[in-house]
Amino acid sequence: MIISALFFSLQGISQTKRDSIVYDTIFISELSINGFSLGDDSRSVIKALGKPTYFYKGISEISEEEFSIYKFLGDSVSLLFDSENKLYRIEYFMAKGNVVEICKKRFLIGDDVGKLEEFFPNSFNTYMMMKDKGAVGLFLKGKSDDGFVIGIDFNIVIKNDQIYSVSSVEEF
Amino acid sequence: MAGYMPLQRQVGFIYDNPNLFIIAHELGHGAFNLRHTFSPESFIAAERTTQNLMDYAGGTELWKHQWEQIRDPQNIWFAWAQEEGEGEMMDFNMSEEMILDLLKSIRKANANSKDELDLSFFQLSKGSKLDVEIEPATFWYLGISTNSGEKVLSSSELSFHPLMINPSDFSKVNCEAPKGLDGRFMKFTFKLYSPTLPPRNPGYYKTEFNAIEITVNSEWEYYLEAYLLNKEIPKPGDQFVNMEIVPSGTHGRHGGVFGCTRTSKTNCSNYDNKYENPGIQSGTQFHSGVDVRASVNTPLRPALAGIVFSVTETFTPGVYVSESLGNKIIIRSTLDDGRDVYIMYCYLNEVNVNVGDTIKVGQIIGLTGDTGNAGVRPDGTRGCSLERLHVHIEATRDGVFFGGAARIDPSMFITTKFDRNGNQINDN
Numbered sequence: 102m103i104i105s106a107l108f109f110s111l112q113g114i115s116q117t118k119r120d121s122i123v124y125d126t127i128f129i130s131e132l133s134i135n136g137f138s139l140g141d142d143s144r145s146v147i148k149a150l151g152k153p154t155y156f157y158k159g160i161s162e163i164s165e166e167e168f169s170i171y172k173f174l175g176d177s178v179s180l181l182f183d184s185e186n187k188l189y190r191i192e193y194f195m196a197k198g199n200v201v202e203i204c205k206k207r208f209l210i211g212d213d214v215g216k217l218e219e220f221f222p223n224s225f226n227t228y229m230m231m232k233d234k235g236a237v238g239l240f241l242k243g244k245s246d247d248g249f250v251i252g253i254d255f256n257i258v259i260k261n262d263q264i265y266s267v268s269s270v271e272e273f
Numbered sequence: 274m275a276g277y278m279p280l281q282r283q284v285g286f287i288y289d290n291p292n293l294f295i296i297a298h299e300l301g302h303g304a305f306n307l308r309h310t311f312s313p314e315s316f317i318a319a320e321r322t323t324q325n326l327m328d329y330a331g332g333t334e335l336w337k338h339q340w341e342q343i344r345d346p347q348n349i350w351f352a353w354a355q356e357e358g359e360g361e362m363m364d365f366n367m368s369e370e371m372i373l374d375l376l377k378s379i380r381k382a383n384a385n386s387k388d389e390l391d392l393s394f395f396q397l398s399k400g401s402k403l404d405v406e407i408e409p410a411t412f413w414y415l416g417i418s419t420n421s422g423e424k425v426l427s428s429s430e431l432s433f434h435p436l437m438i439n440p441s442d443f444s445k446v447n448c449e450a451p452k453g454l455d456g457r458f459m460k461f462t463f464k465l466y467s468p469t470l471p472p473r474n475p476g477y478y479k480t481e482f483n484a485i486e487i488t489v490n491s492e493w494e495y496y497l498e499a500y501l502l503n504k505e506i507p508k509p510g511d512q513f514v515n516m517e518i519v520p521s522g523t524h525g526r527h528g529g530v531f532g533c534t535r536t537s538k539t540n541c542s543n544y545d546n547k548y549e550n551p552g553i554q555s556g557t558q559f560h561s562g563v564d565v566r567a568s569v570n571t572p573l574r575p576a577l578a579g580i581v582f583s584v585t586e587t588f589t590p591g592v593y594v595s596e597s598l599g600n601k602i603i604i605r606s607t608l609d610d611g612r613d614v615y616i617m618y619c620y621l622n623e624v625n626v627n628v629g630d631t632i633k634v635g636q637i638i639g640l641t642g643d644t645g646n647a648g649v650r651p652d653g654t655r656g657c658s659l660e661r662l663h664v665h666i667e668a669t670r671d672g673v674f675f676g677g678a679a680r681i682d683p684s685m686f687i688t689t690k691f692d693r694n695g696n697q698i699n700d701n
Contacts (some may be wrong), residue, residue: 148381158597160665161596162596162597162598162645162675163527163597163598163646164527164596165675165676166560168595168596170595176651179650179651181365181595181596192593192595192649192650193650193652193654195652211565215375229327233661236654237654238653238654241570256652256654258653258654265652265653266654268650268652268654268660270654271527
C-alpha cells in the first residue's frame with residue numbers, strides 16, 4: 102500500500118473515488134496558466150495576461166471578506182482574488198491559445214480533447230460516462246501540498262471535442 | 274326534503290316513510306336524467322300544476338318526450354356536464370359539508386390503511402368553496418369534481434362502476450387557476466379503480482379514468498396532502514424533518530452547519546466566540562448558516578411563522594454572480610419568550626411573498642434555486658454542483674445579517690438537529 106501511494110505521488114497524478122466515480126487527483130500548486138498559479142498575487146497575473154478589461158472590488162456576502170474580480174481579454178477570463186490580493190479562484194479561463202500546464206502536462210485552450218484522455222484517463226473516462234447526464238467536462242480533484250486541506254477542484258470544460266475552458270471550483 | 278337523487282346518479286336517498294311516487298320521481302332524475310316539468314331548462318308548466326311524475330303534485334304521468342328520452346341513451350351520456358340544479362330539493366353543488374365529508378372519507382381510509390375506498394355516493398359531483406377551514410389551515414380555495422377530466426366514463430358505464438379509488442394513490446400537478454381566480458393552484462387526482470372480471474381474482478385494477486380531482490391553492494397543498502394521508506399537520510420546524518445537510522465544500526471554507534469550517538491555516542477551535550469577539554480569529558473561516566439540500570425549484574416553507582421583513586428578487590435563476598447569496602427572503606418571527614428572531618433563506622429562484630405579508634407555517638414562500646454564486650458560469654460550469662444545491666439559511670436576533678454580530682444557529686429553530694460534522698443526532 103505504501104509503495105503504491107508513493108508511486109502515485111511520484112507520478113503527480115493519483116486517482117480518487119467519489120460516489121464510485123473515479124477522478125484523477127492533482128496538487129493544486131501544479132496547475133499553471135500562462136505561468137501563473139493559484140496563490141499568485143494580482144501583479145504577476147496582470148503581467149502574464151495584460152491589462153484587465155474589468156475590475157470590481159467588493160465584500161463577499163458569503164465569507165464577508167474583501168475580494169476582487171479581474172476580467173481579461175474581453176470577458177473570456179475571470180479571476181477572483183482574496184483580501185490579500187492572492188489569486189483564489191479561476192472563475193473561468195476561456196481564452197483560446199493559452200498554455201495550461203497541470204502536473205507537467207501541457208495543452209492549449211482549444212486543443213483537441215484527445216490530449217486529455219492521455220493525461221487524465223480516469224477523469225476522462227468518467228466524463229465520457231457522465232456526458233449524457235449533463236457533464237460539461239473533466240473534473241480533477243485537487244489537494245494542497247501539505248495534504249491537510251481537502252483541496253480546490255478543477256473543471257476542464259469540453260465543447261465540440263475541444264478544450265474550451267479551465268476553472269477552479271471552491272464550493273460553498 | 275323528501276328525496277334526493279341528482280341527475281344521472283346511481284345513488285340517492287329518500288327521507289321519512291317514502292312512497293312509490295317519491296321513489297319513482299327520484300329514479301326519474303337519477304336513472305333517466307329527467308328534469309322537473311317546471312325546470313327553467315325545459316319549462317313546460319308551473320310547479321304543482323300537472324300530474325306529471327316530474328312535477329310535485331303527486332302525479333304519475335310520463336309524457337312522450339320523456340319516454341323518448343328514457344329510450345335514447347345519448348340523452349344521458351353527458352348529463353354530468355349539465356347544470357346540477359335538478360334532482361333534489363336543494364342546490365346540488367357540493368356543500369362545504371359534502372366536500373369535507375369526502376376529504377374525511379379519504380383520510381379515514383388512509384388511517385385504516387385501506388387500499389380501496391368506495392365513494393359512489395359522490396358520483397358526478399362538483400363543488401368549490403372559498404375559505405374552507407381544516408385546522409390549522411384555511412384553504413382560500415378548495416374545489417372538487419368527480420368523474421371529470423379529459424377521460425371520463427359515460428354515464429351508462431358509470432352505472433356499472435362504483436366510484437372506487439385507492440385513497441393513498443394520487444398524483445399532484447400544477448394547474449390553471451379556476452375561472453375568475455388568480456394565483457398558483459395544485460390539482461390532486463385519484464384514478465378510478467375498476468372491478469376485475471373473471472377468471473381473475475376478485476379485486477380492483479387502476480384505470481386511466483379520473484375518479485376524483487381536488488384543486489387547492491398551492492400555498493396549502495402540503496397541508497392537504499398531509500391531511501388526506503392522515504399524516505400530522507406540520508408544526509414549526511417540522512418542515513425540515515429528515516432534511517439533509519449539504520457537507521462543507523471541498524475546500525472547507527463554506528457549507529455544512531453553522532460555525533467553524535476548516536481551512537489550510539487553522540483548526541478554528543474558537544468558533545463559539547466568532548461573533549461575540551470578531552477579529553480574534555484571524556485566518557479562520559466561519560459558516561454563518563445551515564445548508565439544507567434542495568434541488569432547483571423545490572417549494573420552500575419557512576421554519577417559523579412570522580412576517581416578511583425583507584425580500585431580494587433581482588437575481589436571475591441560473592446566472593452566476595460571484596460571492597452572492599442571490600434572491601433572499603427574511604422573515605421576522607416572535608418566539609414564545611417574546612423575543613424576535615429573523616431567519617433568512619437564500620439562493621431562491623422565486624420569491625412568492627412581499628414585505629409585510631403574514632406567513633403561516635407550511636406556507637410556500639418561494640422556490641429554491643441557483644441564483645447568486647450557485648448559478649452557471651459563462652463556460653458552463655456551476656458555482657455549486659447539482660448534487661450540492663441547497664438553501665442557505667441564516668438566523669439573527671437583530672435583523673442584521675451581513676456584518677452583523679447577533680447571528681445565531683438557525684438549526685435551533687429546526688426540528689432535526691445535527692452535530693458539528695453535519696450528522697443528524699435526532700429526528701423528533
